[in-house]
Amino acid sequence: MSNKMKKKGRTKNTSLSIRMDDKTKKMIEQRAEKSGETTSAYVLNCILTGKNKEGYKERMAEIAAICQEICNYVEEKYGNDDIMEERIERLWELLL
Secondary structure, three states, rough: OOOOOOEEEEEEOOOOOOOOOOOHHHHHHHHHHHHHHOOOHHHHHHHHOOOOOHHHHHHHHHHHHHHHHHHHHHHHHHHOOOHHHHHHHHHHHEEE
């Protein structure tokens, strides 16, 4: 195959190079392997989806706080029951 790689109908004909130390490169490669992705796919997904360590955690904390506010409002307005408790517990599991 030439330098132009095709995947799902899209031609990949350009690259981006970044410099880092060996330790950082190894860490990225290990995380990519753990996620089942190539290093390139892993880095692109982190950048394009915003799931990098700091930014993702900050957004998740904000989402969790908003969810808690909504849960508190619903409980005050309509009371609480077992189904709501289960859903809130599941929500926290997903967020954290």
